[in-house]
Each structure stands twice: as structure tokens, then as C-alpha cells.
Amino acid sequence: MKIVRSNPDLYAVVDGWLRDGKRIALVPTMGNLHAGHHSLVALARERADAVVASVFVNPTQFGPNEDFSRYPRTPEADAEGLAASGCDLLYLPAVEALYPYGAEQGVRVSVPAVTDTLEGAIRPGHFDGVATVVAKLFNLVRPHVAVFGQKDYQQLLVIRRLVRDMGYPIEIVAAPIVREASGLAMSSRNQYLDDGQRVRAGAIRETLEWMAGRLRTSPEAWADIEARAAARLRDAGLVPDYAVVRRAEDLADPQVGRDHELVVLVAARLGSTRLIDNLRVEV
Ligand code: PAF
16 A cells, blocks of 8 residues: 655556546545444445545544544554555645645635534534535545445535535445444544443444334334433433434434435533434334
């Protein structure tokens, strides 16, 4: 696997691949890679001739009181893991490569509507940061296909709208959530949890399963299911930011009898760690 840090070095490799008619896949990441990320690379490998992974802790998607400075950075281990999972090129830029005018002064890309709710409402500016950096990565890498994890469900919808609205000729592939044995969705933030918190975090997956089961038999009771799900999380010692039932397509409230593709989403805090998870449900 080749590692490049500068944009000219990235262009040189990608230009060569494009001249050879290769199909290119991109897996954007913030590093500190785990089995979930490696599954994204494996999916990319199946769908392309050449796989690029980016590792970049993107400052513009973190709020002022969030964990940007303490976000785990493990570039050596990331490079080893990526090489082992079949990545061809690791793009490891410094902030200046992606934000030549500085993180505050650069062009911003903003995706409206779908970002008004849930993570977008709780983390103002977060999705502008995500859309901005992903647009830059698309422009630099010029992939035919890009793979994103379904754990960040709202992010996936934001990326799909970005691609359609900006006319990027890029296929977006959603990779299934990879879970630890306890059911906890894999996340770089799981390492902030102590042993007791890790056990309690299992309540998130249990609550999502409970919500899905109740919805299948009583979809009309979705608002009551939300309230009871939040109570279940609180009983398990978590502080829920939300436990909601939404239409899968655009995160609008479900219309009973009309919407059949739903998603249940939870965000909850355990101490200073914030975890998110979701489950698709057909009713
Ligand atoms: O999902 C992530 O890790 C990040 O939001 C992404 C897509 C790499 C953009 O920084």
C-alpha cells in the first residue's frame, strides 16, 4: 500500500489509475480504525479495481465543546490495518492540504433540510463540516464509488443528497453496522468507555430491537414507543438525547399506513461519551 500526504502526490497516483481505466473506490475515515472500517474497505475492494482510504480528523465537523483534540489518532496502526484489508492507497493529509485557507476561512458546503433534525439539531454545523470535507475528498480522489457506514445513518442521507444535488458521478454504498459481541455498534468512541459503561451501553442495541419489535405489531403507537424507549435507556443508566422512529428515506415523522420503510435511531450519553446507533424496520 502506498501512502501519500500531499494533493499532487494523490493526483499522480489517481491520474495513472484513471488513464488505465480503473474503477476507483474511496473509503473516507477519521482513523483509529476498527473492524467496522475494515468491513468498509472489504466492500470497496469488491466494487472497484483500486481502493483509496483517507484518514483525516476533520476539524470543521467538531463543535467547540466536542472531542476534536482528544479524538484518538493512531496513524501507524491504521496504515497497517488498511494494508492488511486490501487498501491500495492511504491519503493522510495535513489540515493545510484540505483547508489551504485554514479550517475557518475555507469554502463551506451545506446540505439543508435533512440536517435540521437529530444530530444536525444537537450538533450545529456538524453536517456542514462533514459535507464540506467529503466534497473536497470527492474532488481530489475522483472515485467512482464511495463507501460509508450505516451507523451514521443521518450522515449517509446527507452524503446521498450531496451527491445527487452536486451531480457527482459517484455510487454511494452503505455498509452494514458491525457490532461487538455485546451488540454495541463499533465506534472509535467506544474506547472512552470503562468496563461498567461498556456493559450498560448494550442497552442501546436492546432498546432499538425492542422499538423495532413493538413497531412491527403496533406502528400506530410510534410516539408512545419513543417515550418508552427513552425511559428504558434512562433505567439502564444512560442519558438519551433521543430515541425516535422516523421515515427511513428522509427522517420525517412516519405517516401511519403510508410509510413502511422506517428507521429507529438512538443517541445517548454515558458519562462524557456520546453514542449513536440505529436499526432499519419494515412495517
Ligand atoms: O464518518 C466519518 O468518519 C466522518 O464523518 C467522515 C465521513 C470521514 C468525514 O470526516
